[in-house]
Amino acid sequence: MSSRARQLWHSGEPFIWLTGGALAFALVLVLGLLGLIVANGLGFFWPSDVVRLTLTDGRTVSGLLVEREAIPEGAGRNRVKLKVANRDLYGADFQWVDEAVIARRDHPRDVVVMERTEWGLLIGTIKEVRDGGRIVASGAEQGLAELERRLPGVALARREIKRIEKGEVGAINHAQEKIRLGLRRLSLRGVTSGPAVDSLQREMAVLQAQYTAEEARLVDLRGRQTASVVVAADGGREKDLPLLQVLRVDSPNAMSLAAKSVRYLARVLEFVWSDPRESNTEGGVFPAIFGTVMMVLIMSVMVAPLGVLAAFYLREYARQGTFVSAVRIAVNNLAGVPSIVFGVFGVGFFIYFVGGTIDRLFFSESLPSPTFGTGGILWASLTLALLTVPVVIVATEEGLAAIPRGMREASLALGATKLETTLRVVLPAVMPSILTGLILAMARAAGEVAPLMITGVVKLAPALPVDGFWPFVHLDRKFMHLGFHIYDVGFQSPNVDAARPMVFVTTLLLLAIVVLLNLFAIGLRNRLRRKYAMSAV
Amino acid sequence: MKSVCAVALAVTIVLGGSLALASGLVKLDPALQPYKQTSGVSGSINSIGSDSLNNVMTLWAETFTKFYPNAKIQIEGKGSSTAPPALIAGTAQLGPMSRAMKGTEIDQFEKKYGYKPTQIRTSVDALGVFVNKDNPIKCLTLAQVDAIFSKSRRQGYKEDITTWGQLGLTGEWASKPISLYGRNSASGTYGFFKEHTLKNGDYKDSVKEQPGSASVVQGVTVDRFAVGYSGIGYSTAGVRPVPLAEKDGDKCYEADQDNAYAGIYPLSRFLYVYVNRAPSKGLDPLTREFIKLVLSREGQEVVIKDGYFPIPASIAKEELGKIQ
Numbered sequence: 001m002s003s004r005a006r007q008l009w010h011s012g013e014p015f016i017w018l019t020g021g022a023l024a025f026a027l028v029l030v031l032g033l034l035g036l037i038v039a040n041g042l043g044f045f046w047p048s049d050v051v052r053l054t055l056t057d058g059r060t061v062s063g064l065l066v067e068r069e070a071i072p073e074g075a076g077r078n079r080v081k082l083k084v085a086n087r088d089l090y091g092a093d094f095q096w097v098d099e100a101v102i103a104r105r106d107h108p109r110d111v112v113v114m115e116r117t118e119w120g121l122l123i124g125t126i127k128e129v130r131d132g133g134r135i136v137a138s139g140a141e142q143g144l145a146e147l148e149r150r151l152p153g154v155a156l157a158r159r160e161i162k163r164i165e166k167g168e169v170g171a172i173n174h175a176q177e178k179i180r181l182g183l184r185r186l187s188l189r190g191v192t193s194g195p196a197v198d199s200l201q202r203e204m205a206v207l208q209a210q211y212t213a214e215e216a217r218l219v220d221l222r223g224r225q226t227a228s229v230v231v232a233a234d235g236g237r238e239k240d241l242p243l244l245q246v247l248r249v250d251s252p253n254a255m256s257l258a259a260k261s262v263r264y265l266a267r268v269l270e271f272v273w274s275d276p277r278e279s280n281t282e283g284g285v286f287p288a289i290f291g292t293v294m295m296v297l298i299m300s301v302m303v304a305p306l307g308v309l310a311a312f313y314l315r316e317y318a319r320q321g322t323f324v325s326a327v328r329i330a331v332n333n334l335a336g337v338p339s340i341v342f343g344v345f346g347v348g349f350f351i352y353f354v355g356g357t358i359d360r361l362f363f364s365e366s367l368p369s370p371t372f373g374t375g376g377i378l379w380a381s382l383t384l385a386l387l388t389v390p391v392v393i394v395a396t397e398e399g400l401a402a403i404p405r406g407m408r409e410a411s412l413a414l415g416a417t418k419l420e421t422t423l424r425v426v427l428p429a430v431m432p433s434i435l436t437g438l439i440l441a442m443a444r445a446a447g448e449v450a451p452l453m454i455t456g457v458v459k460l461a462p463a464l465p466v467d468g469f470w471p472f473v474h475l476d477r478k479f480m481h482l483g484f485h486i487y488d489v490g491f492q493s494p495n496v497d498a499a500r501p502m503v504f505v506t507t508l509l510l511l512a513i514v515v516l517l518n519l520f521a522i523g524l525r526n527r528l529r530r531k532y533a534m535s536a537v
Numbered sequence: 538m539k540s541v542c543a544v545a546l547a548v549t550i551v552l553g554g555s556l557a558l559a560s561g562l563v564k565l566d567p568a569l570q571p572y573k574q575t576s577g578v579s580g581s582i583n584s585i586g587s588d589s590l591n592n593v594m595t596l597w598a599e600t601f602t603k604f605y606p607n608a609k610i611q612i613e614g615k616g617s618s619t620a621p622p623a624l625i626a627g628t629a630q631l632g633p634m635s636r637a638m639k640g641t642e643i644d645q646f647e648k649k650y651g652y653k654p655t656q657i658r659t660s661v662d663a664l665g666v667f668v669n670k671d672n673p674i675k676c677l678t679l680a681q682v683d684a685i686f687s688k689s690r691r692q693g694y695k696e697d698i699t700t701w702g703q704l705g706l707t708g709e710w711a712s713k714p715i716s717l718y719g720r721n722s723a724s725g726t727y728g729f730f731k732e733h734t735l736k737n738g739d740y741k742d743s744v745k746e747q748p749g750s751a752s753v754v755q756g757v758t759v760d761r762f763a764v765g766y767s768g769i770g771y772s773t774a775g776v777r778p779v780p781l782a783e784k785d786g787d788k789c790y791e792a793d794q795d796n797a798y799a800g801i802y803p804l805s806r807f808l809y810v811y812v813n814r815a816p817s818k819g820l821d822p823l824t825r826e827f828i829k830l831v832l833s834r835e836g837q838e839v840v841i842k843d844g845y846f847p848i849p850a851s852i853a854k855e856e857l858g859k860i861q
Binding site: 072081119215277280454495497 | 562576577579583596598609610613615626708709748772773775842
């Protein structure tokens with residue numbers, strides 16, 4: 001028996017099973033987690049049917065079926081959770097209904113689900129469409145047709161309003177801010193009157209007049225949108241909703257599978273491309289995507305040269321001995337320091353010391369409001385660069401150690417100097433390892449939240465770090481980040497039931513971005529590897 | 538503090554006449570004035586402070602930029618305790634807080650500027666003690682809540698409460714231990730609850746401290762035998778705020794708008810925004826207009842949207858007087 005066991009062990013079979021098992025276990029964990037996120041997140045955008053429950057007491061409750069569970073101590077009875085929406089009419093988005101009190105379930109075809117700019121979804125039937133107090137269409141069918149006819153125009157007007165607010169008004173605002181700082185700079189120098197001040201104030205007045213004109217345009221644009229829709233909800237409640245607030249109207253119970261799929265894709269795209277609304281619980285996440293990617297890119301630009309240079313010195317120039325070994329161990333250990341510690345360092349060193357000094361030297365006119373002396377995308381990226389530098393150093397060093405001595409010696413024997421050898425022979429050969437390090441660093445940085453929370457991430461940033469105003473890239477600005485968005489929506493959102501699917505969708509998006517960034521780096525690495533494989537022959 | 542708040546609110550009710558009785562739906566005082574837009578408001582302001590007010594601040598900022606597209610408002614909400622240092626350093630013009638400033642914080646402010654910070658009452662909150670929706674408990678006294686959450690028991694309840702049976706529940710519930718959810722210590726909600734329910738006693742070590750009010754509610758939703766506290770604005774279909782009584786033998790009051798206004802719900806409180814108003818110069822136009830918006834009809838509609846209770850018109854008028 002024991003000899004057979006020994007034989008089995010020596011055959012190597014159990015070891016293969018062991019390694020295969022370990023891999024399978026890891027895969028199950030990853031796929032399980034991914035499956036959980038996908039299952040919880042992707043259903044969010046599907047225009048599911050609205051069910052109308054008629055209760056035994058005659059009341060009706062319409063909504064989207066979300067959950068069904070057994071009632072504890074309920075002797076096998078179940079209850080269902082409906083998303084009844086209409087937060088402004090009912091006070092809450094969700095309602096539990098005991099299945100025992102449900103007399104009838106049906107799916108009326110004329111019920112509509114409206115997405116609007118405020119208060120979340122509206123579920124009900126269209127009663128009439130009004131324009132300036134006059135009824136232009138009444139009844140569910142006519143009303144819906146009228147809405148569909150009018151909504152593209154309304155969307156156009158909404159875009160126009162947004163363009164004026166962000167574009168024209170934004171430009172005026174920017175110019176005014178500069179004048180304000182100019183005036184303050186003058187007053188710091190003791191100049192409070194005179195030609196310089198007068199000319200600035202004249203410019204200010206011109207801008208103010210321009211702003212007034214834009215404002216009048218906005219008022220006019222808004223004033224022209226007089227149409228509204230009256231929607232009847234359960235319990236005899238009615239809502240008169242201005243069309244300007246209506247983003248989208250669906251009648252899911254009458255939609256075909258194809259129509260629903262189209263709507264689904266449109267909503268996914270909108271989520272990726274639009275700005276958040278209603279304190280981040282609705283709308284899209286574009287600013288957060290932008291902030292995450294930009295921060296990771298800035299971090300990569302910072303971390304790659306720093307890590308590579310340090311690794312080169314350690315491996316190529318430093319005399320190997322106890323000291324270098326100690327440094328190496330220290331670098332490895334640095335990777336194990338909790339990220340929040342790096343965050344605290346970032347606040348103390350980058351923000352208060354470096355940023356504070358920059359402010360005193362170059363931006364004294366805007367003090368006490370800090371420019372660089374507060375969290376911003378630059379400081380967050382630098383903090384993360386510090387956090388991930390050990391990864392790049394270790395990966396580069398391993399790569400350097402793997403380059404055969406013969407290559408360096410051949411280069412030196414041909415008369416190249418040490419510098420030429422390092423730059424022309426060693427660096428190209430080690431490039432794939434550097435990129436491996438960078439891939440690991442980017443993955444770590446994109447998923448990190450704790451140090452960012454204190455170095456520049458905010459819940460809602462009023463502007464992107466890149467815009468059309470000189471110098472185009474504003475590294476001092478605060479930014480939004482997908483990881484923080486997940487934290488904020490999941491832990492801080494007042495209507496957490498309604499916001500929960502957003503958490504999963506955002507997580508999925510963050511994963512997708514990390515995968516995309518990694519694929520890009522892997523592609524680059526493979527190209528370099530091929531190139532190197534050729535030259536090494 | 539609480540008695541002051543109660544008196545102020547009670548007086549208001551008398552002055553403000555009869556307010557519409559709310560049944561589930563929160564009502565807005567019809568006497569609240571709509572916001573009047575002015576010209577010449579532009580620039581940027583920062584808000585640093587409470588995370589309970591983070592959402593409502595963001596919503597106010599969204600409304601404000603609708604009126605003034607050329608105004609920029611940056612909001613950071615990491616806890617009420619972060620507001621006073623930011624106001625003192627001048628890095629923020631608005632300091633939202635879910636508790637009143639402490640004496641030491643006011644002193645520090647006064648030492649730097651020579652005057653006190655201006656306190657604006659922006660909305661009313663009833664701090665809810667939440668249990669799972671299936672929990673049959675009818676009422677709790679503050680002393681019982683204290684004995685559930687605190688190891689000091691300063692309210693003088695006779696014994697430590699660890700199981701639902703000690704609160705009179707029967708059947709399956711009787712033997713079940715109470716699982717506790719609370720906030721982290723930077724939170725103003727944590728501070729308020731500690732001061733008013735625990736009489737500044739210590740929390741039990743078994744309280745699971747959560748990073749946000751929504752996660753307290755989530756915890757109580759999935760954990761049937763849990764109890765947790767957070768602002769009423771975070772209530773969901775999965776939890777139920779328990780009616781509370783001030784003392785043993787008192788009537789129990791629901792955490793609703795009328796009880797919060799009348800000050801009879803024991804854990805009602807104001808939510809504040811602090812500003813730095815120099816008596817000689819007044820507020821800068823941007824900050825002043827923001828506060829005016831907050832105290833207007835539009836601003837108070839936003840309060841309802843976030844789940845808190847709006848202030849009555851008389852309080853809004855009083856607060857407006859402070860910033861003129």
